Amino acid sequence: MNTAIPDIDSIPLPSLHSLGITLAVMRLDKLNQIMSGNKLFKLHQNIEYARDKSLDTLISFGGAYSNHIHALAMAGKYYGINTVGIIRGEMPANLSDTLKDAKANGMHLEFVSRSDYRKKNEPDYIDSLRLRWPQAHIIPEGGSNALGVQGCEAIVSLLDSQLGDAYDVVALACGTGATLAGVSSAIQPGKRVIGFSVLKEGEFLKESISDFQQAATHGIQANWNLCTDYHFGGYAKVTPELISFMQRMYGEYQLPLDAVYTAKALFGLIRNAERGVFPRGSRLIFIHTGGLQGNRGFVEKYPEIEFTQPELMV
Numbered sequence: 001m002n003t004a005i006p007d008i009d010s011i012p013l014p015s016l017h018s019l020g021i022t023l024a025v026m027r028l029d030k031l032n033q034i035m036s037g038n039k040l041f042k043l044h045q046n047i048e049y050a051r052d053k054s055l056d057t058l059i060s061f062g063g064a065y066s067n068h069i070h071a072l073a074m075a076g077k078y079y080g081i082n083t084v085g086i087i088r089g090e091m092p093a094n095l096s097d098t099l100k101d102a103k104a105n106g107m108h109l110e111f112v113s114r115s116d117y118r119k120k121n122e123p124d125y126i127d128s129l130r131l132r133w134p135q136a137h138i139i140p141e142g143g144s145n146a147l148g149v150q151g152c153e154a155i156v157s158l159l160d161s162q163l164g165d166a167y168d169v170v171a172l173a174c175g176t177g178a179t180l181a182g183v184s185s186a187i188q189p190g191k192r193v194i195g196f197s198v199l200k201e202g203e204f205l206k207e208s209i210s211d212f213q214q215a216a217t218h219g220i221q222a223n224w225n226l227c228t229d230y231h232f233g234g235y236a237k238v239t240p241e242l243i244s245f246m247q248r249m250y251g252e253y254q255l256p257l258d259a260v261y262t263a264k265a266l267f268g269l270i271r272n273a274e275r276g277v278f279p280r281g282s283r284l285i286f287i288h289t290g291g292l293q294g295n296r297g298f299v300e301k302y303p304e305i306e307f308t309q310p311e312l313m314v
Ligand SMILES: *Cc1c(COP(=O)(O)O)cnc(C)c1O
Pocket: 037, 038, 039, 067, 068, 142, 144, 173, 174, 175, 176, 177, 178, 179, 180, 258, 261, 262, 289, 290, 291, 292
């Protein structure tokens, strides 16, 4: 997959400057015109796998605003592979913008009840999908499998090719933890990774991350931490404080953030830095994992919130 070299934008926050800490953002959200974000990395080796095995269909799972479903449909169109999205919940009268895009990119959408959706990793359910689509590669929700973890190692190669050794800490948002697992497996010794859970009660992610690292065969790393304090009420929940943070980052630094993942993680990173978690002189890199398309769901869900970022509507 040809990707442009992502920009690394410096964010000169006065509160960090006085602590001798620098912050820069690796902009995976604007990698290329067609696809962006960490989901591109998670899909890369899954697509290679399907092509090697001459499988003509990719099947995966997600909600109505899923960045993964959005990316999968785009990738399928780009590579000429059929895509099937198993979508949580009954078919709505009006499709979300995310699902409209997915459909426009040729994805076949199947809506399943929430209780059926919960069976998505059960062998019987997977077998029933295989019966219907014998030539399919089935990818778990979020693109989070061993191939997805391995694909995320490329994020570090891109970072190193641009910065060499000139950073100390990499921070990113965690949903399943697969991206963190890949990044922390690939990072050079001496550097650290800090993940921010966007889920409430995200402690369980620590075990998932170790499991992902084992499944991807690199063994468990000890170079990362998970911070579970910045979920803002839970997955896809927002607060006025979070929204005003997003508006400030965009207004002052032209940095668009998504409300589900990157806004929470960057907020948490800055708070940690301001509280003295990182030593003086630390060079922090925040990985912008994308997801801006999902902001369109918030405009529908919270009409009272004024989003000022034009990127929110992309
Ligand atoms: C999916 C996603 C994540 C979380 O990735 P995991 O590998 O599941 O932890 C982070 N940021 C964005 C924008 C995402 O879409």
